Amino acid sequence: MELGKNIGAVRSKRVVIGDEVRPALIIIKHGKIQQILPHSTLSEDVGCELPLQVLDVGDSVAMPGIVDCHVHVNEPGRTGWEGFWSATRAAAAGGVTTIVDMPLNSIPPTTTLSHFHVKQREAAGRCFVDTAFWGGVVPGNQQELWPMVQAGVAGFKCFLIHSGVEEFPHVTDADLHAAMKQLQGTGSVLLFHAELDVQQSTEETGDPCQYTTFLQSRPDIMETEAIRTVIELCLQYQVRCHIVHLSSAKALTLIQKARQAGAPLTVETTHHYLNLCAEHIPAGATQFKCCPPIRGSNNQKQLWAALKAGHIDMVVSDHSPCTPDLKKLDSGDFTQAWGGISSLQFGLPLFWSSASKRDFELSDVVRLLSQKTARLCSLDHQKGTLAPGYDADLVIWDPERQFQIEEGGIHHKNKLTPYLGFTLQGVVNATILRGRLVYRDGSFCPEPLGKQLLISQRKTPSQP
Template identity: 50%
Template sequence: MSSQTEHSAESTAASTLPRERYDLVIRGERVLTTSGVRPREVGVRDGRIVALQPLGNALEGDEVVELAAGETLIPGLVDTHVHVNEPGRTEWEGFASATRAAAAGGVTTIIDMPLNSIPPTIDVPALEEKRAVARDQVHVDVGFWGGAVPGNTSSLRDLHDDGVFGFKCFLLHSGVDEFPPLDADEMEHDMRELASFDSVMLVHAEDSRAIDRAPSPEGDDYAKFLASRPRGAENIAIAEVIERARWTGARAHILHLSSSDALPMIRSAKRDGVRLTVETCPHYLTLTAEEIPTGGTQYKCCPPIREAGNRELLWEGLQDGTIDFIVSDHSPSTLDLKDLENGDFAVAWGGVSSLQLGLSLVWTEARHRGIDFETVVSWMSDRPAQFAGLTGKGRIAPGYDADFAVFADDDAYVVDVAKLHHKNPITPYAGRALSGLVRRTYLRGQVVDGSTPRGQLLRRGMID
């Protein structure tokens, strides 16, 4: 047989071999990979990404999805700061409603905060109670933070061994009596304990003494409320966290940074090798104190939304890497707790509902500043996933979970509270025009439909 005939026979044999088949194939001109937006085909099997090939390779799947013009396939977002409030305050929010809202916003993994539920997640029995309630009703994957409060140091290692992702503490009253604050010495003591098993302390950093000496926030004037939570209170507390982390060698994380004054000391601490990470939230990046109306308690959160100049410096902090990522701090309540009738900032619950809106909010502002879409998605997917140790989340790459969102970055819409999945129809973004819409969300290769809960409970390093 001639060599030409042999080659022809080999080609014929190769063409008759069965091609590899996938459960799901998604094809499109715009797939956000680790090397940027590329024309790609994504092959999914058993809920994981197993193939990522150039568009045109004609991967075969039991289901094949062709992205439409203007759609980008992005990794599912990871939100490591969500208050679900169940059990105990399920009228504020709950696992079913919160995870529906998350999926509608392209978020495929959340980590639930330890407070506002009753009991708070400060020991293993409370953690197991929360898991029992969450199981079988979550539409996205859910993990849990533990809490550090006075007197529970002995419970921290047990919670860590039972799979929490780290621990949250307050340096002032948390807003609920069942989750009391630590003082700085107690925080340092617990940091030393966490350092022994390399966990992380998440800190609500506002100094109680500074706030006690600030003006009273009574009434419907937002300027008075803002004065009652001065930047100095945040700056002092962040300085305390930095030094205690320096002394103990522990990992520390600053929650919901709102004061741009703190950025220089954060930069300095990071240069010094302090094990410090920092987050901020959409409300600090999109809203300003100057626009908040009289009695607009839907805007109240702690630390507060500050001035426009402060907002621009936070954007700079994100772009230069001083701030590591963006999360929602979704902290909802019932309408009556927002005191909408009186608009009194002194008595209204402090928290912003935005879990469903985060990507659109941040993208709307970012594109005006010339920030590319890939960077925005990284701030809200890959970076928080890395922070929490979620090694299979936040990227479209082989071996990662097939968690995706289909995002139309040029779509525009106006926020209608009646269309939000949050349990209570209130948000400071009502009526706001936004750019970019999540059209579909996939969890492990299956579309999240909002009716069939397919989410799983996560433990540090594993699925429950």
């Protein structure tokens, strides 16, 4: 079947529908799922005027496309790091049908309505998958928040500590209260990079080429204290709040108690915290640096247990690439290297390779990588589920097949990743976006078919 063309139906012996995996025929019309029929249904029996173009994928799994709601595209301003063209091609190759772009590290950052319009112009005609956008909360921009909500941002992100780039400063308590007042009643969500500078010294001491030196400079208490602050705000204002890239399992009890007390609080973790351990990071291997840091194996076990128990809501890539020079591989200095890990293309096999060994099911993959992520950014009425009326976004993949990550197969603009050489389980065969084949067996649709997704918030703010 030709790339870019409309598909009338997808037939598979393993379709993930809700909590079930069963044979089915998915009928597609005008980019939406029209109906889901028994696998043996003949195309001429569906009642269409013309014979259906049926893509029969045999025993490969068909499930909702992944919604990765934490991606740093970095365009405009830092397109040497990544860009919409390369990022969304990599997404398509990984079975990701929707990304949500973070408000940094682009220049300008998405912190005003005019900057949001700049971002939209840069993305226009350059996306191979559907793309939504986060706005940012920085000191003094609270009057920009409601206009950006009206314009369609999915929500907002802020930092409680230095963000790593000067043009996206971290917020104070006063900034947070002002932002919360603006967001009350909007239905929007505020995302927190939850690390706080604490009183104890967090200066790096020791050999900067040893990972433990960096790890000791970002202790768990930085996360737990930040999350205490988030919980207080969340309970006070009842604005949806979300903890991005949770690395420390020590904060989980706080989060559970906050939810029991009525806080509308959600939390994500990432593929790198679930797959990488501090004990296994070699000296000078700065491609492993990210913030918060990758912690120890016992902490990782607790994150997996929390995922299983439903205490962590979703798993994302936090794809945060840069040019190789910024990783300081020549010196191996963790204290000077840029913090960020590239994994957008490999999220599905990274997750499945580890999750399948821990008795997770295919329905868990959909819940954690598609449904909950779509819900966070208010796209759960059209993305993340196979059901009539939803966008016909699908990933076709083989959970049993293995492959090795090699530089030649990486579609991110910069190929540096800690996963180079990893053997993973789960090969993406094809990606379908609103009923059109955008990726298949290493080949892409020649033209980018992705749309910009603007989030409609129907409520009015309680504060003018």
